[in-house]
Amino acid sequence: MSKAGRILTGRDHGASSTVHCDVVVVGSGAGGSVLADRLTARGLAVVMLEEGGYWTRRSFDGREDHSYPRLYQEMGNRATDDQSVLILQGRNVGGGTTVNWCTSFRTPRTVLDHWRDQHGVKGLTEEALVPHWEAIEKRLHIAEWPLDRMNANNQVLWDGCGKLGYSRGLVRRNVNNCANLGYCGLGCPLDAKMAMGVTLIPDAVERGMTVQANASVRRLLVENRRVRGVEAQLLDPETDRPTGVALTVMAKTVAVCGGAINSPALLLRSGLDGNGNVGKRFFLHPVVIMSALMPEPVAPWSGAPQAAYSHHFIERGPGKLGFLLEVPPVMPLIGATVFPGFGEEHQQLMEELPFTQTSIAICRDGLLPEDTGGTVKLRDPAERRVSIDYPLRAFHFEAFREACKVMARIQLAAGAREVRSLHSRPVRIQKAADIDAALDSAAWEAGRVRVATAHQMGGCAMGADPRTSVVDSTLRYHGMDNLFVVDGSVFPTSLGVNPQESIFGIARWASQFVAAATA
Amino acid sequence: MDVPHPQPVPAGLSRRSLVKRGLLGGALLAAGGAGFLAFRGGAAVTLPPDGLLVFTPAQFAVLDAVARRMVRPRPGWPTVDEVGAARAADRIAARVEPSAQKELRQLLGLFENGLAGFVLGGRTRPFTRLQGREQDAVLADWRDSRLAVLRTGYAALRTLVLAGYYQSPSVWPAVGYAGPPGIFQDGPSQPEWRGGDTPRPDGNGVWHGEALP
Numbered sequence: 001m002s003k004a005g006r007i008l009t010g011r012d013h014g015a016s017s018t019v020h021c022d023v024v025v026v027g028s029g030a031g032g033s034v035l036a037d038r039l040t041a042r043g044l045a046v047v048m049l050e051e052g053g054y055w056t057r058r059s060f061d062g063r064e065d066h067s068y069p070r071l072y073q074e075m076g077n078r079a080t081d082d083q084s085v086l087i088l089q090g091r092n093v094g095g096g097t098t099v100n101w102c103t104s105f106r107t108p109r110t111v112l113d114h115w116r117d118q119h120g121v122k123g124l125t126e127e128a129l130v131p132h133w134e135a136i137e138k139r140l141h142i143a144e145w146p147l148d149r150m151n152a153n154n155q156v157l158w159d160g161c162g163k164l165g166y167s168r169g170l171v172r173r174n175v176n177n178c179a180n181l182g183y184c185g186l187g188c189p190l191d192a193k194m195a196m197g198v199t200l201i202p203d204a205v206e207r208g209m210t211v212q213a214n215a216s217v218r219r220l221l222v223e224n225r226r227v228r229g230v231e232a233q234l235l236d237p238e239t240d241r242p243t244g245v246a247l248t249v250m251a252k253t254v255a256v257c258g259g260a261i262n263s264p265a266l267l268l269r270s271g272l273d274g275n276g277n278v279g280k281r282f283f284l285h286p287v288v289i290m291s292a293l294m295p296e297p298v299a300p301w302s303g304a305p306q307a308a309y310s311h312h313f314i315e316r317g318p319g320k321l322g323f324l325l326e327v328p329p330v331m332p333l334i335g336a337t338v339f340p341g342f343g344e345e346h347q348q349l350m351e352e353l354p355f356t357q358t359s360i361a362i363c364r365d366g367l368l369p370e371d372t373g374g375t376v377k378l379r380d381p382a383e384r385r386v387s388i389d390y391p392l393r394a395f396h397f398e399a400f401r402e403a404c405k406v407m408a409r410i411q412l413a414a415g416a417r418e419v420r421s422l423h424s425r426p427v428r429i430q431k432a433a434d435i436d437a438a439l440d441s442a443a444w445e446a447g448r449v450r451v452a453t454a455h456q457m458g459g460c461a462m463g464a465d466p467r468t469s470v471v472d473s474t475l476r477y478h479g480m481d482n483l484f485v486v487d488g489s490v491f492p493t494s495l496g497v498n499p500q501e502s503i504f505g506i507a508r509w510a511s512q513f514v515a516a517a518t519a
Numbered sequence: 520m521d522v523p524h525p526q527p528v529p530a531g532l533s534r535r536s537l538v539k540r541g542l543l544g545g546a547l548l549a550a551g552g553a554g555f556l557a558f559r560g561g562a563a564v565t566l567p568p569d570g571l572l573v574f575t576p577a578q579f580a581v582l583d584a585v586a587r588r589m590v591r592p593r594p595g596w597p598t599v600d601e602v603g604a605a606r607a608a609d610r611i612a613a614r615v616e617p618s619a620q621k622e623l624r625q626l627l628g629l630f631e632n633g634l635a636g637f638v639l640g641g642r643t644r645p646f647t648r649l650q651g652r653e654q655d656a657v658l659a660d661w662r663d664s665r666l667a668v669l670r671t672g673y674a675a676l677r678t679l680v681l682a683g684y685y686q687s688p689s690v691w692p693a694v695g696y697a698g699p700p701g702i703f704q705d706g707p708s709q710p711e712w713r714g715g716d717t718p719r720p721d722g723n724g725v726w727h728g729e730a731l732p
């Protein structure tokens with residue numbers, strides 16, 4: 001008999017059951033997988049529960065209509081309650097790592113310092129994280145993507161920044177023998193992306209971990225200062241509806257790793273509101289977008305999605321949100337829903353897709369004293385859909401406006417014939433001299449300009465003070481002995497960089513505390 | 520603008536609270552979309568031969584009418600009928616949670632409702648009875664409305680309908696997209712590792728193919 005564990009789906013159980021283990025990990029994304037890897041390496045018995053399905057290279061056919069329903073939260077249609085911010089978030093075995101664009105940054109020191117100084121976070125220093133980052137980078141082959149393999153979409157950002165004298169950098173990516181196809185967002189068909197589903201999850205399964213896909217954890221079994229386990233309902237892998245079969249996992253320690261929306265929701269469903277802090281300080285790196293009509297084909301769906309970035313505008317002074325510049329891949333279905341207008345105006349934009357370059361500005365929220373972010377709340381507790389409120393304030397719109405101006409300058413400097421904002425009535429600009437006036441007079445209001453996010457953070461903020469935070473500096477829930485939250489929800493602010501490597505690093509660092517609590 | 524409600528409104532729901540709650544918070548939808556009145560006098564359309572999963576025929580007619588304005592007949596483009604855009608939108612809605620389905624039904628009712636249309640934009644006829652240009656004007660009114668709830672409704676309806684159309688690979692040629700490269704085609708022959716006694720396959724995490732340019 002092999003000592004390897006199993007990867008099970010919602011179809012693999014005929015009747016409700018209860019299992020026992022050392023640690024139950026709820027969620028299989030960047031946080032849960034790294035944690036499970038380290039805990040199994042210490043010989044602990046781990047059960048990992050994932051609400052989404054188990055999909056592999058077999059199924060990754062590069063089709064948007066197949067991938068969004070299978071691999072994304074709410075089929076790719078998750079949004080704030082008022083629909084003003086589109087939320088792209090993974091939901092599958094591997095979580096966001098299955099569908100992200102491979103961009104890997106270490107956590108900026110300035111952000112770690114801010115957490116120490118403003119939120120009382122202890123011990124989470126760059127020095128403490130470096131060994132964890134190094135180990136992760138080695139296992140996941142994280143390395144700079146070479147300039148000579150950069151696609152045309154990224155080249156516009158790279159060239160434009162160069163011409164305007166803005167600082168620029170090459171993105172580090174977690175890939176091995178990448179063929180530069182560009183389908184990272186729909187699941188890598190070559191297993192070249194070093195996502196959790198093909199790296200640390202199978203590593204942990206080989207050490208005995210059981211993975212249960214299609215398991216929607218409905219509540220934690222809380223008893224005074226301890227959590228005894230979790231209750232899940234199994235979902236049908238095809239329909240995503242409950243099968244009626246329940247799975248209870250009893251454990252010495254519980255790690256909630258569902259991400260910045262689902263982790264706070266699970267705590268709230270379980271009656272844990274962290275003195276009102278659970279679901280608060282929710283940040284999402286709000287993104288504004290500019291598209292550009294280029295003279296030559298761009299094919300924005302082709303080639304490594306993110307290869308160039310600019311941090312030139314990450315520090316913009318007091319009262320202002322800094323922003324990170326990158327580019328997104330664009331395919332027809334997501335492009336159609338994000339590009340503005342309807343009828344012939346919209347169809348014209350879509351016909352120009354092969355010649356369209358798109359740039360994004362990722363705004364660093366949560367570092368200004370007045371920026372308390374959004375809120376995740378429950379709707380009907382019986383449902384999986386939660387309420388997400390992210391009020392867009394004056395400082396957001398100032399950053400959106402200035403970021404759109406910068407992106408327009410870059411795109412025009414790189415040769416764009418016309419640049420377009422993603423307002424519901426788009427602003428179109430042909431000459432750099434017109435940028436300021438055109439964008440100053442645009443409608444900067446929620447629901448009139450497309451805002452999106454692929455980075456969800458906060459909601460279970462870490463900090464020293466239980467009156468203002470949810471977990472302590474070991475990621476243990478304040479006031480509970482054996483409950484940890486290990487994912488991006490513990491960030492007390494956003495980062496200003498793509499979050500996956502920060503989540504990897506913090507999860508790996510925190511695994512020591514989870515292991516110690518389980519002894 | 521003070522907005523009276525076309526149907527009795529639950530106590531305590533001022534316009535301000537409706538705006539603050541957002542359209543998918545549901546109150547205005549419940550007021551505008553509930554009951555037979557919302558769909559009285561709407562136009563009939565041909566229903567999908569395999570039926571509807573979420574929407575009523577009247578709700579489907581609204582989806583269908585919106586789809587025809589969202590995607591106009593254009594050389595080289597498949598029509599919304601050829602794609603089955605409204606049917607596909609019904610299938611997409613079938614996978615969302617029941618509460619979201621209810622809100623979508625209400626949204627279509629509010630959009631169609633002539634009385635609500637009069638209150639919100641001055642029209643009295645159901646959306647599906649308007650001429651094409653008039654329908655465009657209604658869509659633009661919602662898009663540009665001072666009421667956040669209507670902008671939210673426009674965004675939700677637009678996304679659902681466009682997803683119903685652009686989910687189809689038959690649209691790819693019209694937008695200059697060749698589709699995924701053929702290298703994807705070996706996917707179904709790949710093993711799916713489930714742990715246990717089976718050794719982890721070489722392909723699970725290791726690609727041995729040539730790096731492509």
